[in-house]
Amino acid sequence: MIRNTPSWRIAAAAVAAGLTLAACGTTNDSSNSSSGSSGGSSCQNYKLAYLGATTGDYGALGQNMVGGIKLALDEYNKDHSDCKVDVQVFDSQGNPEKATPLATQIVGDDSIVGLVGPGFSGESLATGKTFAEAGLPVISPSATQVSITQQGWSNWHRVIGNDAGQGAADAKYLTDTANAKKVFVADDGSDYGKGLADVVKQTLGSTVVDTDTVSTGQTDFSATVTKVKSSGADAFFYGGYYAEAGLLAKQLRQAGFTGLFMSGDGSEDPAFVQAAGAQAANGAILSAPAAPAPADFNSKYKAVNGSDSGLYSTQAYDAANIFLAGLDAGKADPQALNDFIGSYSGDGVSGPIAFDSKGDVKESTIWAYTVKNGKLDTENPTPIK
Amino acid sequence: MNFAFLFNNFAELTITGLTLGAVYALVALGYTMVYGVLQLINFAHSEVFMFGTFAVAWVVVFFHGTSSVSQSLGSTLGLMAIALVAAMITSALIALLLERVAYRPLINRGAPKLIILISAIGASFSLAEIMGLRDRIVGWFGLRDNLAVYVNQARNVYSSPVTIDPKPLFTIGGYGVTDVDVLVLGSALLMMFALDQFVRRSRAGRGIRAVAQDPESAALMGVNSNRVIQLTFLLGGLMAGAAATLYMIRIGSTRQNAGFIFGVKAFTAAVMGGIGNLRGALLGGLVLGVFENWGSAVFGTEWKDVVAFVLLVLVLLVRPQGLLGEALGKARA
Numbered sequence: 001m002i003r004n005t006p007s008w009r010i011a012a013a014a015v016a017a018g019l020t021l022a023a024c025g026t027t028n029d030s031s032n033s034s035s036g037s038s039g040g041s042s043c044q045n046y047k048l049a050y051l052g053a054t055t056g057d058y059g060a061l062g063q064n065m066v067g068g069i070k071l072a073l074d075e076y077n078k079d080h081s082d083c084k085v086d087v088q089v090f091d092s093q094g095n096p097e098k099a100t101p102l103a104t105q106i107v108g109d110d111s112i113v114g115l116v117g118p119g120f121s122g123e124s125l126a127t128g129k130t131f132a133e134a135g136l137p138v139i140s141p142s143a144t145q146v147s148i149t150q151q152g153w154s155n156w157h158r159v160i161g162n163d164a165g166q167g168a169a170d171a172k173y174l175t176d177t178a179n180a181k182k183v184f185v186a187d188d189g190s191d192y193g194k195g196l197a198d199v200v201k202q203t204l205g206s207t208v209v210d211t212d213t214v215s216t217g218q219t220d221f222s223a224t225v226t227k228v229k230s231s232g233a234d235a236f237f238y239g240g241y242y243a244e245a246g247l248l249a250k251q252l253r254q255a256g257f258t259g260l261f262m263s264g265d266g267s268e269d270p271a272f273v274q275a276a277g278a279q280a281a282n283g284a285i286l287s288a289p290a291a292p293a294p295a296d297f298n299s300k301y302k303a304v305n306g307s308d309s310g311l312y313s314t315q316a317y318d319a320a321n322i323f324l325a326g327l328d329a330g331k332a333d334p335q336a337l338n339d340f341i342g343s344y345s346g347d348g349v350s351g352p353i354a355f356d357s358k359g360d361v362k363e364s365t366i367w368a369y370t371v372k373n374g375k376l377d378t379e380n381p382t383p384i385k
Numbered sequence: 386m387n388f389a390f391l392f393n394n395f396a397e398l399t400i401t402g403l404t405l406g407a408v409y410a411l412v413a414l415g416y417t418m419v420y421g422v423l424q425l426i427n428f429a430h431s432e433v434f435m436f437g438t439f440a441v442a443w444v445v446v447f448f449h450g451t452s453s454v455s456q457s458l459g460s461t462l463g464l465m466a467i468a469l470v471a472a473m474i475t476s477a478l479i480a481l482l483l484e485r486v487a488y489r490p491l492i493n494r495g496a497p498k499l500i501i502l503i504s505a506i507g508a509s510f511s512l513a514e515i516m517g518l519r520d521r522i523v524g525w526f527g528l529r530d531n532l533a534v535y536v537n538q539a540r541n542v543y544s545s546p547v548t549i550d551p552k553p554l555f556t557i558g559g560y561g562v563t564d565v566d567v568l569v570l571g572s573a574l575l576m577m578f579a580l581d582q583f584v585r586r587s588r589a590g591r592g593i594r595a596v597a598q599d600p601e602s603a604a605l606m607g608v609n610s611n612r613v614i615q616l617t618f619l620l621g622g623l624m625a626g627a628a629a630t631l632y633m634i635r636i637g638s639t640r641q642n643a644g645f646i647f648g649v650k651a652f653t654a655a656v657m658g659g660i661g662n663l664r665g666a667l668l669g670g671l672v673l674g675v676f677e678n679w680g681s682a683v684f685g686t687e688w689k690d691v692v693a694f695v696l697l698v699l700v701l702l703v704r705p706q707g708l709l710g711e712a713l714g715k716a717r718a
Contacts (some may be wrong), residue, residue, distance in 0.1 A: 031710045055517070059540040189687055213687035217646055219636045222401035223681030223689070226394045243542045247638060254551055271541055277548030278453035307537075374453050 004211070023338050045268035046332060048073070048323055049090060049112045051102055051127070052119025052142075056093030058241065061312055062119050065141050067305040068316030074304045076324045085324065086319040088112065094119060096126035103127035107134035114139065114323040115333055116316055122191040123146035128153050135334045137341055139322060141315030144265065144289070145195040150283065155338050157355050159315050159322075159348065159366025161289030163354075165194070166201025166264055168367035169384040170287050174200075175207060177368075177384075178260045178285075180211040180235035184228045186248070188240035189213050196264045197239030209233050214244060221248050225255045234259040241266040246275025253280035265289060268369055269311050270376050278374030286369045290315060291351050292378055318348030391682040396558025396578070404635065406564045406674020407573035411628035412651035413658070413666035414479070414580060419660035421597045422617045424498060428505040431648020432512035433479045433622050437629025438474035438639035439516065443535050444468040445545045451534055455548045456562045458634075464547065465634060472633075475624030480622030483508055484615060485666030492614075499505075509648075517641035520697045544638040549591065569631045576668050580620060584663060589616055594631050653693060657700050659707030668708055 002064055050069055053063040067089050071381040077084040090106060092099035099118060108111055115131065115138045117125045125144040130152040131138050140148075140158040144166060149156065174180045185208050187197035194213070201208050210231040211225045221244075228236060236259060238245050238253060245267035252261065253276075263272075265288035272283040293314045324331075328341040345354040354362045367381035391398065412434050417428040444467055468477055486507040491501045515522065520539040523532050553561030584590035595603035596613045604610055632647075633639065650673060658669025680692025700708060 055540060060538055135573065182504070213685060215687065215690070217642075218686075218689075219404050219638070219643070220401075222405065223398060223678050223684075224686050226397050226401070227390065230390060230394055243638070243640070246542070246544070249634065249638065269542075271538075274453065274544040274546075275542050277455055277544070277637065279455035279548060279550075282434075 005308045005359060016134035017063075021035070021078070032081050040249065043333065045083070045111060046085050046113045046327060047109070047111050048085065048087045048320060049106045049109075049115045049117070050087055051092055051099060051106065051115060052092045053094030054089055056091075056095070058094045058120070058210065060269075060310065061142070062094070063117070063307075064310035064313045065119060065316035067301055067307070067309060068141070068313035068318075069320040071301050071304045072314075072317045072324060075375050077329075080328075085327065087116075087320075090117075090248070092118065092123055094123065096120075096122045099123035099127050100130070103130040105129065105308065107136055113327065113334070113337060116141060116319045116323070119312075120192060121148060121195065124156075124323070125147045125151075125191065127157055128146035131155060135338065137323070137334060137338045139319040141319045142312040143192075145191050147195075149360050153359070154342075155334075157341055157359040158266075158313075159350060159353055159361055161317050161366060162360055163196045163199055163264075163362050166287060166366050167196050168203050170196075170264060171200045171203035172261060173285065173368055173384045174204065174235055174237065174260070174262065175285070177270050178235055178262075182231065182233045182259060183207050183235045183237055184212075184231055184233035185237045185239070186214060186224060186242055187238070190216060190240065191266075192266060193240035194260070194306070195239075197237070197267075200237055200239065214240075214248075218242060218244060219247055221251050224248065228252060228257055229245070229255060233257075236261050236343045238263040238267065240264075242272040243275055244267045246272045246281070249276040249284055250280040252378050260285065262287070267312070268376070273371055273376050275373065281371045281376075282374065284371045286371070286376070287384065288369060288381075289364050291367055292323050294349055294383060297349055314348070314350040318340050318350050318353060321348065322346075322353070386683055388683060388686075391679060394682065398561035398682050399675055400557065400560055400562060400566060402675035402678035403671055404674070405457060405677070406654075406671040407570050407626050408539050408632050408635070408670075409618060409647075409654045409673055410652045410667045410670025411573050411576060411624045411631070412647065413670045414577065414624045414663060416537070417420075417658075417660055418593070418617050418621050420655070422487075422593060422614060423490065423501075426652070426687030427499050427507065427618075427621070428476075428479070428502070428648070429481070429483050429508040429512060430625060431623060431644035431651070432509050432516075433476045433483070433644075434625040434629055434642065434647060434651075434665055435513065435516065435639065436479045437472040437476035437626040438643060439543065440472040440626070440631050441468040441633040442543055442545045442639060443467075444471045444586060445547050449547055451546050451550070453546045455550050457684050458549050458568065461519040461549050465630065467637075469627065469630040472608060473623045475666045476626035477619050477622035480618040481514070481615060483512075484618040489611070489614070493642060495562040509642045509645075513644065515639050527545035540641060542573070542638050542640045543635055548637055549634055565635060569635055570663050572627070573631060574625060577663070579626065581663050583620075589613075593617055597613070657697050657707055659709040662707065662709045665707055665709035672708070 050063040050066055053059050090102040119142050119273045121143045138156045142164045146162050146164045160230045185197050185201050187193040249261045261284040263286050268286040268288040298309050331340045332335045351361050355360050366384045369381045369385050408446040415430045438461050449526025451587050487504045517540045520536040523529050523536045551563035552564050592608045592613045595608050654673040655670035676696050677689050677693050681689045
């Protein structure tokens with residue numbers, strides 16, 4: 001009976017209202033500025049944030065990106081030793097649910113002037129609104145799904161070509177260069193993998209002979225392999241990441257599939273060759289909207305990070321450098337920095353960079369990397385025109 | 386719903402399903418034995434399996450180096466035999482470590498089963514993360530450079546550099562059954578038969594069945610229940626090590642969270658066959674492997690896991706004790 005008394009109802013309503021208000025608002029009053037001084041021109045010790053997977057299934061990709069950022073910061077800080085910029089890494093494990101509260105943390109920290117990230121498309125879509133509302137400039141080195149730049153977020157950019165471009169180029173490669181007549185398209189159901197595969201399927205039209213969807217983490221693909229063989233396909237396209245792509249390639253070849261194996265930038269990693277085994281990986285074509293890094297990039301990267309650079313290192317490096325160029329030009333205010341990025345034009349190690357009104361890079365060539373002699377040839381890709 | 390595809394490729398889908406199911410079954414044995422003796426779901430058994438897969442990969446890297454080659458099964462048998470021994474020892478050691486650290490202190494204190502279950506889940510995560518952080522752990526001892534090929538990129542996919550090329554031996558229903566298929570299915574059946582005979586005929590096996598039936602009476606009869614429990618974990622670990630070797634022969638790659646999904650499926654297989662029943666684990670594993678493939682063929686591979694778990698629910702609705710029902714303690718001598 002106590003539950004029905006008026007005072008209980010009022011209390012319950014108050015609690016509900018309080019919870020709703022707490023959930024709605026992104027507040028800046030909980031943040032603390034990391035710079036102690038408030039004097040005019042003293043150093044503010046800005047930070048760049050990285051949001052993405054540094055641990056978990058795709059931690060390797062995130063670590064590549066953090067390494068690229070650190071290299072850029074190392075070079076900047078050598079010239080600006082009196083006012084260094086640092087990076088703060090927010091590990092989302094590539095998971096949109098984990099990324100969302102981290103995004104709230106990032107916008108609440110005043111010393112963070114820009115975000116290099118998010119690493120993946122799923123988390124970009126999940127966190128985009130938070131960053132847009134705060135006006136924080138964002139440059140993603142690797143999130144390629146098309147719909148991200150269609151959300152109207154004027155602060156969101158990416159230095160990498162999107163999947164519409166990559167998917168269309170991949171389909172073109174399959175029909176024009178590989179002369180495939182029957183293509184089997186598979187994907188892993190993720191925002192990135194499915195997005196890319198859908199573009200390929202749309203562009204190929206009736207050349208697609210059958211499709212299938214697997215899951216990330218799956219290791220036995222016997223049903224898919226059987227489907228491919230029974231469809232009589234002469235080419236196989238996979239939208240997804242290197243762990244599954246490698247195992248798919250291995251199991252397809254073991255079952256006697258002799259057609260072309262092709263995948264996108266999520267598979268363009270030496271780990272693909274390891275997972276597939278050299279013999280199965282040979283001849284595989286992996287596309288990426290990224291040109292090979294210049295010769296000295298890897299040695300400089302290794303000197304700062306202690307390991308080799310990998311997929312997306314150059315993109316993260318370029319993204320960080322754009323922010324640093326903005327800071328150098330005195331644009332630390334979010335709106336000013338955003339405008340600077342929007343009008344930026346320059347050459348990064350990953351290619352020429354200029355952004356269109358939606359945040360995509362204007363120019364993006366898709367490169368086809370081949371696995372030859374048991375190694376992913378990262379030096380000599382052919383551009384897909 | 387693509388039934389035509391299923392019927393046209395029935396032999397291939399079934400046989401490849403059986404080979405995967407055989408590996409599920411070997412892992413399921415570990416779950417079922419520990420449950421039969423302790424009424425505990427050993428969630429960390431998936432990590433026992435995962436450590437075994439890494440042991441296989443490390444043995445291959447140790448003896449062969451890191452260059453990626455493809456070999457026939459025949460020429461790799463020697464290496465795989467060594468890997469099998471290494472995997473079985475590694476898995477058994479991890480299983481015994483688990484028992485000693487995560488379970489025995491709680492069992493001795495008479496903790497409720499739920500608490501021990503939570504300990505199992507914690508142990509599972511800890512073991513998986515330890516494997517994922519092996520580069521840093523090795524770094525504490527200053528061995529990071531020496532052991533680089535074993536620990537680098539600790540969270541990434543870790544592949545055995547020797548890929549085994551299956552060779553078709555004979556044809557059934559249009560599918561060329563390969564030597565790898567025969568090896569995996571055959572050795573899994575052999576090991577399960579050996580374990581079954583051990584539990585049924587040997588003195589130690591009688592002890593296991595006694596403790597499974599009634600721990601107090603078994604103690605009164607002179608059975609050392611601590612020893613029996615250790616033996617149970619040891620046997621489960623040995624089977625998981627064998628499963629790990631067969632898995633690496635067939636799939637070839639592993640990572641620190643590879644145990645998780647596999648463990649869930651193997652546990653499902655154990656429950657479906659009748660938890661606590663060794664032959665049930667075998668049947669459950671094979672049935673699960675086959676139905677996963679059939680389900681993928683009919684509905685599409687994205688439905689594979691749905692099919693597996695719906696099957697589990699259906700079996701339990703009709704027969705709650707599992708397909709074969711009777712438990713370890715009731716096995717006749």
